[in-house]
Amino acid sequence: MDRVPHASIDRPDTAAPTEAPGEPLRCDVLVVGGGINGVGIARDLAGRGLKVVLCEKDDLASHTSSSSTKLIHGGLRYLEYYEFSLVRKALQEREVLLKSAPHIMWPLRFVMPHDPAMRPVWMIRAGLFLYDHLARREVLPGSETVDLRRHAAGAPLKGLYTKGFVYSDGWVDDARLVVLNALDAQAHGATILTRTRCTEARRSAQGWEATLKTAHGAVVHVQARALVNAAGPWTEEFLRRDAGQKNTKSLRLVKGSHIVVKKMFDHPMAYIFQNPDKRIIFAIPYEDDYTLIGTTDVEHHGAIGTAQIDESEIAYLCEQASRYFRKPVTRADVVWTYAGVRPLLDDASGDPSAVTRDYLLELDTAQAPLLSVWGGKITTFRKLAEEAADLLCPPLAHTPSGWTEGRFLPGGDLSAFIGAPQRPDTDFERFDQALAQRHPWLPARVRRRLARAYGSRVGLVLGAAAGLADLGGEVAPGLYEAELHYLCAHEWATCADDVLWRRSKLGLHYTEAQRDAVVQWFATHAVGAAREPAVAS
Known part of the structure; x- marks a missing residue:
């Protein structure tokens, strides 16, 4: 059952800025790329008080960041290549990440x-x-x-x-890690624009003039004081083709x-x-x-x-x-x-396995700041984002320091259900038990999947439901309309693939007919259910 993406639903364009017609969207930093590094950087910068806009040409985590081996690891084999600094950095991050979101890690x-x-x-x-x-x-x-x-x-x-x-x-859960960072960035004031491509970025001493185009053809003009290129595999291509930078490193x-x-x-x-x-x-x-x-x-x-x-x-x-x-x-x-x-x-390096998995952050301040992210791995994304923000804040005359270490990602704070945290693995099991006591009508398999996906945000999915009937129709086994409405309204889901293969892996468990039922739900319901967050003024 190889993955076959479905077409996105046709829906109204809701990504238009709230500024007056014809006025550009103004921000401190425009981040290009909605993979783990892009959303991590957007989260860190927004949490430091900067106005951030992130654009992603497809869905969040729709490429490299949902195609990993899904490990938080130091990289035992990298020791053979003498990557001691990378391994140490990754090992230090393991428990920081595990504690931040025990429902997905x-x-x-x-x-x-x-x-x-x-x-x-x-x-x-x-x-x-x-x-x-x-x-x-x-x-x-x-x-x-x-x-x-x-x-x-x-x-x-x-x-x-x-x-x-x-x-x-x-x-x-790599794809959910990306979504949680995007949610936290948005909670700190960032604007997240999915299925919105940066088609041109022009640089001057005063800032960046960028043109964004949505999947439906709407154009958004952005004025930013700085630009972050976190386009992943497209990093080099974006610099050369869209940002007018000819002398770049190679991927x-x-x-x-x-x-x-x-x-x-x-x-x-x-x-x-x-x-x-x-x-x-x-x-x-x-x-x-x-x-x-x-x-x-x-x-x-x-x-x-x-x-x-x-x-x-x-x-x-x-x-x-x-x-x-x-x-x-x-x-x-x-x-x-x-x-x-x-x-x-x-x-x-001649051997693809020997190519370094470490990252390089390249800051160019010859004109308006341009920060490019080269390489990286999921385990070190938070540290990479912190270092990127540390580099970018001084040329923007912004002083707040790093804040993400020791902070929960959305849904990761389970204390309302279990009291003070003890250790992430046992905390989650206690949370699942507490959820079972609060909602004894939820089937165990559905409850545990929801607990894993949403953590303490599960109430946003369940609402005031007192039984399965209150969750709406069962579109596919264990997938109810209430969850689909939540994913469209809060997590940027616009088509069946977003739900079946990224927000969850339910597509792996379903038959073709069951997957098609989710496609049909989006075709008939999602236009009314989905609401992209408005662009902050």
């Missing part, structure tokens, strides 16, 4: 079966020692060696794997592809497998009923927004997973695939 234990033909035991132990000690840990337990002949993680594996190493990282576009198969093991741990080509792949519990296997590293030379997995990548992932699992993984087992293009800063 949680700790995950990883099992690495030892293959003597790969890395020797001493090298793995040395790497795990560094991994345990490069950053302080309060929530995540340290690494350990296990006997796979007796450990639960050994049961699905071939008998030749008798020793394993277990360590901690975290899981994240290395590397495709990462994943396959999803029916659940291959029952325990809650994930696997990290070493391959003969010195790469690694993960096998991760996914959406209750599935296992996610990925990723590949393949040079991408085609159109950026149309990356898809190819058969050789599927064969590679099946073959490498089958080296470890007792039950082989075959092409017939694959129920869904996805692929994304990683925008990596070109460091002239």
Whole structure:
């Protein structure tokens, strides 16, 4: 079941500015790009009191930021490439992120079966020692060696794997992480314009004059004191084509592809497998009923927004997973695939797997400030955003400092349900229990999905409902009209794909007929339900 996007619904243009007709929309900073880095920067800047407008040509997280392996991790394998600074920075961020949104992020234990033909035991132990000690840990337990002949993680594996190493990282719903940052940016005064492309940006000493065009052809003119280029894989292209900057750095576009198969093991741990080509792949519990296997590293030379997995990548992932699992993984087992293009800063490395995953923030103040984001990874997005804001505030004569560390993302503060937080994983379980007591009429599977997706904002979905009938019609199994109305009104959803593949992964669980029912709902209901936030004056 490869993903086939549906067309967006036809709906009125509601993104027109509130300024007088003909007047440009004025702001301090225009952010181009609605992936994780763009929304993170918009959130940080808006929280410091700057007036921010963010435009995204498609849906939030519709490309790279919804196509990751969905891990909050330090990057154990990057130690082999001596990326100690990147690994340390990522390790420091793991628990900051886990505590900020325990509904969409949680700790995950990883099992690495030892293959003597790969890395020797001493090298793995040395790497795990560094991994345990490069950053302080309060929530995540340290690494350990296990006997796979007796450990639960050994049961699905071939008998030749008798020793394993277990360590901690975290899981994240990547697309929802993007939406939560956009919601928080908006709560701090930012204007979020989805399906709105920046077609031209002209620079002078006084500022930027930008032209935005919505999917329906409406034009919005923006005057900004500074511009942030967070266009991800399009960063270089945007600078050259739309912003008139000819001398730019270069990106290395590397495709990462994943396959999803029916659940291959029952325990809650994930696997990290070493391959003969010195790469690694993960096998991760996914959406209750599935296992996610990925990723590949393949040079991408085609159109950026149309990356898809190819058969050789599927064969590679099946073959490498089958080296470890007792039950082989075959092409017939694959129920869904996805692929994304990683925008990596070109460091002239020959091996795509060796290209740095670190980021570079480039500030140009020759005229009005221009900040370009090169590279990056989900785990370090908050730190990247903080550093970007630190760079951009001085030329704007703005003094407030960073504020996001230790702050909850929308829905992450569960204290109204559970009291004082203790640790993110157990806090969520207590929240789910409290939700069950408050709404005993909610089916357990629906309740837990809503708890995971919305956290303490779940009341915005449920409203005053006292039973399932109060949630409106059941458009598809477990998906009621009340949730669809909420997603259209508050989370920028405009078509079925936004709901089925980004705001949730319900599309993976539904039949084609059930997915079509959601498409039909949008065709008949969403025009009246969806309301984009007005542009602040």
